[in-house]
Amino acid sequence: MYRDGITEVTCIDLSAVAVEKMQKRLKAKGYKEIKVLEADMLDLPFNEECFDVVIEKGTMDVLFVNSGDPWNPRSETVAQVKAMLEGVHRVLKPDGIFISISFGQPHFRRPLFDAPDFTWSVEWSTFGDGFHYFFYVLRKGKRSSSDEGSSGKKEIPSICLFQEELEGEDFIFRTNIDEIS
Numbered sequence: 001m002y003r004d005g006i007t008e009v010t011c012i013d014l015s016a017v018a019v020e021k022m023q024k025r026l027k028a029k030g031y032k033e034i035k036v037l038e039a040d041m042l043d044l045p046f047n048e049e050c051f052d053v054v055i056e057k058g059t060m061d062v063l064f065v066n067s068g069d070p071w072n073p074r075s076e077t078v079a080q081v082k083a084m085l086e087g088v089h090r091v092l093k094p095d096g097i098f099i100s101i102s103f104g105q106p107h108f109r110r111p112l113f114d115a116p117d118f119t120w121s122v123e124w125s126t127f128g129d130g131f132h133y134f135f136y137v138l139r140k141g142k143r144s145s146s147d148e149g150s151s152g153k154k155e156i157p158s159i160c161l162f163q164e165e166l167e168g169e170d171f172i173f174r175t176n177i178d179e180i181s
């Protein structure tokens with residue numbers, strides 16, 4: 001991005017060690033304009049509508065480390081993700097774009113991105129071979145009425161699985177084939 005001329009960049013990390021290392025790396029490369037700040041993504045220290053683009057890679061995923069059952073994450077996890085997304089939505093300009101690069105599958109991420117308060121549209125591309133990751137693009141102000149209509153339908157399935165069951169692919173036996181149209 002920097003080499004393509006996008007020099008007005010602000011990076012954050014909660015870890016002072018990560019911030020210091022990144023500051024040194026950027027200085028060594030001569031990327032002087034890039035700011036690196038110690039900050040919490042759950043409480044972004046920026047004014048409203050000040051960024052054209054927000055990018056996160058693998059940082060939202062951190063919130064899911066202790067989230068328990070992926071089909072039914074703990075309420076603390078959901079509250080933290082909500083705080084993060086509300087902050088991102090707040091600091092984006094009215095036509096700003098949020099890019100989230102994540103291992104979280106659309107089935108699990110989409111209901112969070114699609115929360116009713118957000119005005120962004122949600123699209124994604126899948127990458128990787130076997131071990132997939134996802135490139136979500138959320139465009140603020142571009143949510144269509146059909147997105148709003150469908151967001152209510154994107155419920156997490158009521159089946160509840162443990163990690164061993166997911167790995168053993170037992171979940172396939174719980175599929176209600178009557179629901180497949």
Ligand SMILES: C[S@@+](CC[C@H](N)C(=O)[O-])C[C@H]1O[C@@H](n2cnc3c(N)ncnc32)[C@H](O)[C@@H]1O
Pocket residue numbers: 012013014015018039040041042056057058059062
């Ligand atoms: C998996 S690493 C990804 C780092 C980087 N985006 C990359 O792709 O290499 C997750 C990073 O999130 C940071 N982090 C964890 N919780 C955070 C928070 N609440 N606010 C800001 N950064 C956080 C960690 O310190 C860590 O550097």
